Amino acid sequence: MENFTQKLLSFVTLKKQSPLSAMWVLFFVAAFITALIKWANPDIPQEQKNELFKVIVDGMFDSAEIAVMKIALPLAGVMTFFMGLLTIGEKAGAIGFLARIVGPFFNRLFPEVPANHPASGQMIMNFSANMLGLDNAATPFGLKAMQSLQELNPNKEVASNAQIMFLVLHSAGPVLIPLSIMAQRSIYKAEDPSDIFIPCLIATYFATLTGLIFVAIKQKINLFDKVVMSWLGGITAFVGFVLWYFSSLLQEEVQSTSKIVSNLILYGFVLAFILGAVWKKVDIFDAFIEGAKGGFETSVKIIPYLVAMLVAISCLRNAGTLDLIVGVIKDGVALLGIDTAFTDALPTALMHPLSGGGSRAMMISTMQTSGPDSFAGRLSCVFQGSSDTIFYVLALYFGSVGIKQTRYTLWAGLTADLVSIITAIWVSYIFFPH
16 A cells, blocks of 8 residues: 555656656646636637537647647758758867857856867857857757767766756847847837837846856856856847847837848858858868758757657646636736736747747737737736746757756756746836836
């Protein structure tokens, strides 16, 4: 009997499962429980009850198809090009040059990575593309960096300290100009589409700082080191300069300037890599083909991980679990006598760690329902621009190198995301009084 009790306790608490596996199981269970609650609700019409599980199951098939046809396969083309380009950059010495520049800083944050290792330059390429809002370029750079870090990883199935630090910083990833969100606000006739720019940047900055501190404490990294402090101070000053400069521009100038700067910098990297290879007398086309082959292989390798994660998230979304959670939070906030205006934007915040596409749909729905210039409409946009989708990032990056034990990566990412949510609410009440 005692043995059965122990097994039952282990089963209920998912004791033998990794954090990511346990969360994956909970998504399916939570979706099932939500559907049962709806089934027992007498206020829901019988016709709608009959469709409850059909909607969930149909969503599973649709999400599996989307993972392959809309994400993995389209990504293959982008991956193929940028993996080829990175190989050109490595042979030309450009990646090594970037690694030497950030070496003193990265040697403190990533002590497991040897000085001037290509992974440092690849991570810088990823962070740079992320900050510029160039997702299509950021992903190949990041996957290449993860592969380089995996080569240094002594235990190939367990995430290394360096991989955890990289992924947490990437998932909290600062995007200097949330261009796609401003474009969406413009489509819905917002009076000032760029008014969410500063709140987004502030929320993202605090999320990134939280992720860095969380991982630094776990890995016993000294953030008070002079080199670390000077780099963090410089980055903070740069973020402050961006805030000051863009806040002085008209909304049309913000969008046009960010488009020009972002794409010009990316194309500048492409041209610099190619011309540098010419200067170094590298056989450019052969180098490109050599790297490009790995791009397609990586895209195929991540398909099972994407399917697993997106199908589970789909069940959670289609069952209405997030709506149920938002309703409970709203009632609780109302009982405490606190303003409930922010709760109307919470579906975007709750969906954001799970699915970028899902949270974008929530953001658009909120703008449609409440209006783009409403408090909820603006706050949902700030939520969307505050951090990356930690579950998708975990599945994509760790899946690409076969990592099974993610250690505390998920909790670090979720903590950073929670801080971004709290900060987004706080700054939105300041910037958008209602």
